[in-house]
């Protein structure tokens with residue numbers, strides 16, 4: 001593995017949350033190189049794990065402008081070509097407002113406020129549910 | 137627009153924008169200046185979005201430019217002014233460029249109209265072949 005690949009992985013720590021469900025937190029500024037790295041990492045990991053869902057959490061993104069929105073749309077399209085649905089979580093009221101001001105329609109892209117909402121949505125679509133143990 | 141020139145504002149922070157790292161730097165500076173000026177979180181976020189749009193426009197359409205943040209005061213109001221100045225090709229038709237979904241680069245074409253919606257006042261001057269100056273202002 002080369003240094004660039006190593007840094008790419010360090011900066012974009014993608015996790016397997018459950019069988020078939022990946023999660024990548026995105027923190028800081030997203031420029032076009034970063035967006036490309038995120039896309040590479042996601043596609044590699046989707047291929048390796050044959051996951052059906054990838055959650056991209058954008059709560060820590062410093063600014064969601066038209067370029068970032070563009071990247072999100074592109075990444076989502078790419079994963080769907082691999083049969084994997086991207087759920088964008090971390091759409092806080094701030095981010096939602098910003099998208100409205102930008103006039104961006106995320107269209108069919110599934111978004112949630114919290115990572116946990118995205119995770120339960122993915123589980124539901126996979127026909128899984130979390131149950132509380134009977135009190136013994 | 138008179139408010140923008142109300143008193144000769146002292147540049148508070150300026151930066152050359154030549155690559156995407158510079159855009160990130162500009163956004164972070166704008167964020168801390170907006171915070172110091174007393175803006176709330178939603179408006180800090182809006183100012184950061186304005187800065188990102190204007191700096192990326194300079195980078196992609198003009199090959200780079202200068203970015204300035206000023207604290208401004210007019211009467212009992214204060215605010216922050218963002219200026220993006222470049223010596224690129226200029227904008228041939230500003231009213232077209234201000235429309236949603238107009239882009240000469242094949243991207244979304246929503247940057248400038250979004251800046252208009254996100255700011256309280258916005259002003260563009262451009263001369264083909266000479267360059268472009270965009271100012272956007274937000275009152276506290």
Ligand SMILES: Nc1ncnc2c1ncn2[C@@H]1O[C@H](COP(=O)(O)OP(=O)(O)OP(=O)(O)O)[C@@H](O)[C@H]1O
Pocket residue numbers: 066067189193194197198222224225226227233234238239240241242243244245246247248249268
């Ligand atoms: N600094 C500039 N110098 C020259 N032309 C510019 C500049 N800023 C904007 N333009 C012109 O105005 C058009 C509209 O700008 P706007 O930011 O709205 O859209 P965009 O940059 O093309 O796409 P987006 O911002 O959605 O990625 C641009 O396509 C470009 O032709």
Ligand SMILES: [Mg+2]
Pocket residue numbers: 066189192193246247248
């Ligand atoms: Mg733009």
